[in-house]
Amino acid sequence: MKIAVVTGATQGLGLALVESLAQRMNPEDIVYLTGRDSTRVQQAVETLPAGGARVRGEVFDVGVPDAAARFAGLLRERHGGVDIVFNNAVMRVGPDDDPRAIVDEYTQVNNFGTTRVLRAFAPLLRDDARLIVVASSLGTLHHLAPVLHSRFAELSSLDAVDEQVAAWRDAVRDGSARAGAWPGFVNIPSKIAQVAAVRALASARRAEDRRRGILQAAVCPGMINTPTSGLWWDVSTAPSPAQAAVPLADLALGPVDPAHYGELVRFGKVLPWSVGGAAR
Template sequence: MTIAPETAPRVALITGATQGLGLALAEGLAQRLSPRDTVYLTGRDLDRVNCAVDAVPGGGAQVRGELLDVADPHAADRLAGRLRERHGGVDVVFGNAVMRVGPDDDPRKIVTEYAEVNNFGTTRVLRAFAPLLREGGRLIVVASSLGTLHYLAPVLHDRFDGLTSLDEVDEQVAAWRDAVADGSARGGAWPGFVNIPSKIGQVAAVRALAHQRRERDAARGVLLAAVCPGMMNTPTSGMWWDVSGAPSPADAAVPLLDLALGPVDPGHYGQLVRNGDVLPWKPGE
């Protein structure tokens, strides 16, 4: 099924789009869509948003910059309201906003802001934009292969498995955040790398919302999924690993764009997808 009738202008939005993968997604969408379509490139710094918009090559969809700080509890709802007034709905949303951490960062000091952006920012975007999806729309959260229960101690699996609402996901993320902040996570089963529980929380959020929307989304050809772009050659990744041979953000964006603009595979719904394949959520699947 196509995203929308060919006669209808399409609307796409990317959060965290001023650099890296987010900017590559904005550029890729602009190239693949038509001049009648609109791509919203968003970020939390207006100067960087404007510079990123200016850097996108012309010739495709119209690229518009919008200020969106997903850490602001009301920002996603405000932007969703403006897009509803302008366009009536949206066709493609990539949730890509992320706070980056380095090996020298103390998890106890950064975890509150980290969860606010990466996790509560994700659930805010899901709440705000899922109701705006038009027939055949796509709502895709950029996560990681670390976002599965394979990377979490079995004693903690029940924290994130089987959740059926975004409120439940937020509650579990808040409990993890507080345990890291007060130091109690160090003496328990939580992994020391905060990226693991955070990514698991993002995928759990997609799964919880999919649990609620699956039937009506299937009837409307809507895809809700998390996606793993794989290792990329970026300065942030380079602080942790040798990424000299890793794909560029532009190359890593290609399968994500295919997922957003190609035919819907019902098997992808509510799942974590990497290069077109579903990554199992937990051992035994």
């Protein structure tokens, strides 16, 4: 029996990922559809078609400091380990949001939530498991001013990533980020920090994970036709969440490409972390 977990799964890409995984997994398998609101979790479960793996709804808010550890402990008790984890939970922002007003909650979900999930679920990974963070092509150093590259370039621990995120968050909150080299679009440093977190954890686990057939990676699903994306860009011709979920499910269920380990992957290809950079 295989166990899969998808965070932020009550709508959009997360819900599509649950459906795609469930339809391609076996009836004895379980896919956990998680979100922070119990009513929305239950409603999302009820929208899914029958067939394939069982879908089980659970309340799990990655923005709550101890939630990832508690949920991982629950799954350890129930199943002994996990096979697929998609960290997809995200706080979305619109063009009219003031970064100073939202950056605390934003980083709690998108960044500290990511590192909490990585810390909590990495020890539960079974052989041939997948631990995948849904990020963005914005999550490379190409999108950051060179003077800031050293902040995220080669961080060796999740604690170090959290320290850099906290420093950036504080600069946004007090307004000094706008006076410096930080981009005004908070998604850019946030996505870079997510990829840096994957790279940091992978650097510590690379040899053992490769021996056991485990893949840890960040993934870019590309532009998706959702209402939130539509606030920023013209997404009228972009893929639907269901279409965007297909290559992500392929990454989770297909054979491991060693070149993907610890990297940001888009449509099966590694996106270089830095200018002139190559996959490790």
